[in-house]
Amino acid sequence: MTDLPGIVITGASGRMGRMLIQTVLASGKARLAGCVERPGHAWIGRDVGEAMGGAPAGVSVTDDPLAAFARAQAVIDFTAPAATVEFAALAAQARAVHVIGTTGMEPEHLAKIKAAARHAVIVRAGNMSLGVNLLVQLTKKVAAALDADWDVEVVEAHHRMKVDAPSGTALMLGQAAAEGRGVALDAVADRGRDGITGARSRGHIGFSAIRGGDIVGEHDVIFAADGERVILRHIATDRAIFARGALRAALWGQRQKPGEYDMIDVLGL
Numbered sequence: 001m002t003d004l005p006g007i008v009i010t011g012a013s014g015r016m017g018r019m020l021i022q023t024v025l026a027s028g029k030a031r032l033a034g035c036v037e038r039p040g041h042a043w044i045g046r047d048v049g050e051a052m053g054g055a056p057a058g059v060s061v062t063d064d065p066l067a068a069f070a071r072a073q074a075v076i077d078f079t080a081p082a083a084t085v086e087f088a089a090l091a092a093q094a095r096a097v098h099v100i101g102t103t104g105m106e107p108e109h110l111a112k113i114k115a116a117a118r119h120a121v122i123v124r125a126g127n128m129s130l131g132v133n134l135l136v137q138l139t140k141k142v143a144a145a146l147d148a149d150w151d152v153e154v155v156e157a158h159h160r161m162k163v164d165a166p167s168g169t170a171l172m173l174g175q176a177a178a179e180g181r182g183v184a185l186d187a188v189a190d191r192g193r194d195g196i197t198g199a200r201s202r203g204h205i206g207f208s209a210i211r212g213g214d215i216v217g218e219h220d221v222i223f224a225a226d227g228e229r230v231i232l233r234h235i236a237t238d239r240a241i242f243a244r245g246a247l248r249a250a251l252w253g254q255r256q257k258p259g260e261y262d263m264i265d266v267l268g269l
């Protein structure tokens with residue numbers, strides 16, 4: 001046992017779960033305090049390092065999140081909306097910082113997370129990378145500088161296993177464009193065009209999603225006017241960027257008061 005903050009990883013066997021475990025183990029800034037999977041999962045009771053096919057990590061995978069959270073200072077959670085809502089209540093009970101990367105949240109999930117943030121620090125972002133959060137700020141600035149003669153389209157591409165669309169990042173970028181323009185995203189979002197859609201509505205923000213292969217995550221914000229286009233782009237080639245951001249958020253959260261924060265707060269952008 002060291003004085004380093006203890007971190008629990010939920011969804012340990014997932015694409016991000018594995019990346020987060022490797023990132024925490026290699027960081028020298030935190031210790032792996034627990035790994036959670038759902039009851040009945042093949043990894044329950046196994047050493048997580050061995051379950052991942054490597055050396056023992058000295059941490060067994062558990063299906064008891066509250067017991068794991070109670071022994072830790074932070075929980076990093078990239079799972080699914082229903083699970084994340086449950087983890088938010090348990091992390092608040094354990095007074096652990098909850099870093100949420102899960103996307104695909106509906107308003108009822110967000111309301112429960114907001115309630116949990118009355119008692120604990122929650123850092124939530126649809127994308128934890130430095131590059132995307134910089135792109136969010138750039139998008140807001142460009143949208144504020146250009147009027148509605150410039151049509152805004154957000155195009156995203158992800159791997160074939162992704163279950164939600166538009167991506168959390170695309171929604172962050174759309175929200176930034178809407179804020180730059182001083183409009184509510186819900187009032188202007190065009191999600192999923194198909195068939196005889198009619199001409200594009202002036203001032204609307206469109207979303208398109210590509211799914212295929214092993215694409216880690218690619219996002220374009222297109223500002224299209226008559227005769228010219230401005231395109232802001234981020235390409236992720238390695239999930240380590242999300243894991244590094246999440247660990248940074250978990251450490252930053254140790255010094256904050258209860259409330260809901262995002263990566264713009266963590267990075268000071």
Ligand SMILES: NC(=O)C1=CN([C@@H]2O[C@H](COP(=O)(O)OP(=O)(O)OC[C@H]3O[C@@H](n4cnc5c(N)ncnc54)[C@H](OP(=O)(O)O)[C@@H]3O)[C@@H](O)[C@H]2O)C=CC1
Binds near residue numbers: 012037078082128242
């Ligand atoms: N904010 C960011 O920077 C990023 C966010 N993401 C988001 O993170 C989430 C996960 O992505 P990814 O790792 O690719 O997905 P995976 O499907 O690979 O992993 C999800 C993991 O969560 C587990 N899980 C789901 N429900 C529960 C539960 N009730 N209890 C315990 N574990 C549970 C799954 O287990 P099981 O297989 O048994 O269902 C699985 O191990 C997605 O919402 C994705 O969009 C991804 C990358 C970056």
Ligand SMILES: O=C(O)C1=N[C@H](C(=O)O)C[C@H](O)C1
Binds near residue numbers: 103126127217218
């Ligand atoms: O599911 C993914 O993989 C990713 N999800 C996040 C999103 O929905 O934007 C972040 C990243 O693009 C990868």
